[in-house]
Amino acid sequence: MSRDGKKILRGVNLEVGDREIHSIIGANGAGKSTLAYTLMGLQGYEHEEGSLTFDEEDITKLSISERAKKGITLAWQEPARFEGLKVRDYLAIGAKGNGGITEEELREALRKVDLKPDKYLNREVGEALSGGERKRIELASIITMKPKLAILDEPDSGIDVVSLKEIINFIQTLKENGSSLLVITHREEIAAASDKASLMCEGAILRSGDPIEISEFFKNRCIPCDSRVSPPKAV
Amino acid sequence: MNQITLNTLSTEMAEISAAYTAAGGDAAVLRKHELASLVVSGNKVLNANGTEGIVLEKHETEYGVDIKMTIKKGYKIPLPVHLCFGLVPKDGLQEIKMDFVAEEDSAVELIAHCTFPNAVNVVHKMDAQMLIGKNASLKYTETHFHGPHGGIQVIPKAHIKIEEGGRYYTNFSFVSGRVGYLEFDYSVDAGKDSICEMVTKVYGKKNDKIKILEKISLNGENARSVIKSRLAITDDAESEFRGITEGHAPRARGHVDCMEVIQGNAKAEAIPIVRVDNPLAKVTHEAAIGCVDKKEVETLMARGLEEDDAIDVIVKGMLA
Numbered sequence: 001m002s003r004d005g006k007k008i009l010r011g012v013n014l015e016v017g018d019r020e021i022h023s024i025i026g027a028n029g030a031g032k033s034t035l036a037y038t039l040m041g042l043q044g045y046e047h048e049e050g051s052l053t054f055d056e057e058d059i060t061k062l063s064i065s066e067r068a069k070k071g072i073t074l075a076w077q078e079p080a081r082f083e084g085l086k087v088r089d090y091l092a093i094g095a096k097g098n099g100g101i102t103e104e105e106l107r108e109a110l111r112k113v114d115l116k117p118d119k120y121l122n123r124e125v126g127e128a129l130s131g132g133e134r135k136r137i138e139l140a141s142i143i144t145m146k147p148k149l150a151i152l153d154e155p156d157s158g159i160d161v162v163s164l165k166e167i168i169n170f171i172q173t174l175k176e177n178g179s180s181l182l183v184i185t186h187r188e189e190i191a192a193a194s195d196k197a198s199l200m201c202e203g204a205i206l207r208s209g210d211p212i213e214i215s216e217f218f219k220n221r222c223i224p225c226d227s228r229v230s231p232p233k234a235v
Numbered sequence: 236m237n238q239i240t241l242n243t244l245s246t247e248m249a250e251i252s253a254a255y256t257a258a259g260g261d262a263a264v265l266r267k268h269e270l271a272s273l274v275v276s277g278n279k280v281l282n283a284n285g286t287e288g289i290v291l292e293k294h295e296t297e298y299g300v301d302i303k304m305t306i307k308k309g310y311k312i313p314l315p316v317h318l319c320f321g322l323v324p325k326d327g328l329q330e331i332k333m334d335f336v337a338e339e340d341s342a343v344e345l346i347a348h349c350t351f352p353n354a355v356n357v358v359h360k361m362d363a364q365m366l367i368g369k370n371a372s373l374k375y376t377e378t379h380f381h382g383p384h385g386g387i388q389v390i391p392k393a394h395i396k397i398e399e400g401g402r403y404y405t406n407f408s409f410v411s412g413r414v415g416y417l418e419f420d421y422s423v424d425a426g427k428d429s430i431c432e433m434v435t436k437v438y439g440k441k442n443d444k445i446k447i448l449e450k451i452s453l454n455g456e457n458a459r460s461v462i463k464s465r466l467a468i469t470d471d472a473e474s475e476f477r478g479i480t481e482g483h484a485p486r487a488r489g490h491v492d493c494m495e496v497i498q499g500n501a502k503a504e505a506i507p508i509v510r511v512d513n514p515l516a517k518v519t520h521e522a523a524i525g526c527v528d529k530k531e532v533e534t535l536m537a538r539g540l541e542e543d544d545a546i547d548v549i550v551k552g553m554l555a
Contacts, residue, residue, distance in 0.1 A: 069539050
């Protein structure tokens with residue numbers, strides 16, 4: 001995957017297990033979001049080499065919709081706004097593939113992200129929502145979709161620090177409900193709640209393994225790294 | 236309550252009621268005596284119910300109806316007044332002249348459905364003069380339905396004068412069926428401390444042609460206004476939008492907001508014009524024409540919608 005002649009992803013070799021929470025950590029510009037967009041198949045992030053396998057099926061050439069129908073979805077770091085689209089309708093879209101959704105399920109999804117259903121169900125997913133409210137609605141839409149693999153790009157960004165525990169609970173609830181998760185994060189706490197973590201640097205997966213160990217490595221070796229032009233030497 | 240039911244012609248009433256339903260209206264409201272309503276088919280007044288506080292005069296002309304509606308001083312009409320203008324045959328001409336007055340301290344909501352379900356060669360013209368008196372309020376919603384043929388010219392023209400402290404909100408919606416040819420021309424003179432909000436939503440298809448001219452002159456101190464237009468055009472449809480706001484008085488505030496989504500071979504032109512000749516007034520504008528936002532489409536695709544369905548959801552939301 002390259003942009004303007006520059007390689008953005010390089011030889012990424014990554015596996016997310018069934019019902020696994022897998023965190024991706026790395027400095028700004030390491031290629032974390034690009035990896036998320038590539039996995040979802042967004043326009044402009046088409047792969048150039050290699051393959052993507054999901055449930056033992058090659059999905060490399062599938063469109064975004066086709067990947068979503070297989071059970072993959074993505075929550076953007078800064079979610080799009082939709083003028084005129086009600087929260088209830090937005091949440092119901094992802095549930096269509098599962099035979100629809102009940103009113104109580106809609107309400108429960110909002111409660112899971114700490115939003116009052118009566119206050120939000122009939123509001124627009126538009127500009128009037130704060131960044132934090134919009135982000136919570138995005139996470140609720142992941143709950144209603146019940147994906148096999150949820151890719152969460154910085155799920156805590158825009159949400160106040162005291163809510164970090166709720167985000168971790170949300171991620172673990174998704175796992176308990178049967179989802180695998182690929183979580184892009186800067187948060188040590190979120191990484192610590194993962195089953196596995198991978199460190200990205202300069203578009204490559206530098207190392208994968210125990211999340212605490214990866215977090216420590218990131219703090220001690222990557223954050224102090226002056227240039228971050230070249231990956232630090234593995235120890 | 237003063238009920239005045241005139242010229243109830245059962246067959247025509249049934250036909251126009253069906254057309255009213257096709258336009259998105261609830262025909263039952265036209266039969267409720269506790270609600271004020273007016274039903275005009277071609278040049279016939281089929282039904283006219285007034286309620287306390289509303290004076291309704293109508294005069295059938297060769298091709299339409301002249302209407303004078305007055306909301307009496309101090310009356311806050313509790314339930315919306317329902318209006319239905321239409322023509323059931325596939326061809327014809329309808330000319331509506333409307334003289335509306337909301338007297339001082341009155342308030343009313345008018346909900347109009349204009350329905351031409353079989354139009355192949357139809358012309359509908361409306362010429363309205365509206366006066367919103369001191370501290371009076373008018374909320375006016377107009378929804379059109381022209382059926383599938385696109386054989387209609389709709390030419391609504393209105394001048395609205397808002398006096399001190401008056402409020403005028405209008406929502407003109409044209410989102411189901413064909414548009415045909417639309418030439419929309421509304422102008423507003425806004426007085427001191429008045430508020431004016433004009434919203435137009437139009438969905439043009441095939442070879443529809445849409446011309447929208449909205450002009451607000453903020454003549455009084457503290458007058459405030461918003462012009463908001465949302466247009467979606469597809470196939471070979473064409474649209475022209477002119478949104479003009481003039482700030483002539485101290486602390487007058489206006490904004491023009493036009494968003495157009497185009498698909499297929501459609502062509503769109505949007506010109507927001509702001510004119511200010513008072514240094515204490517401020518008028519702003521924004522206009523965007525283009526395809527549907529890529530991130531919005533991809534978000535809905537990532538929830539499982541096909542691209543065309545995602546675009547449909549986004550456009551319908553914008554026009555809702």
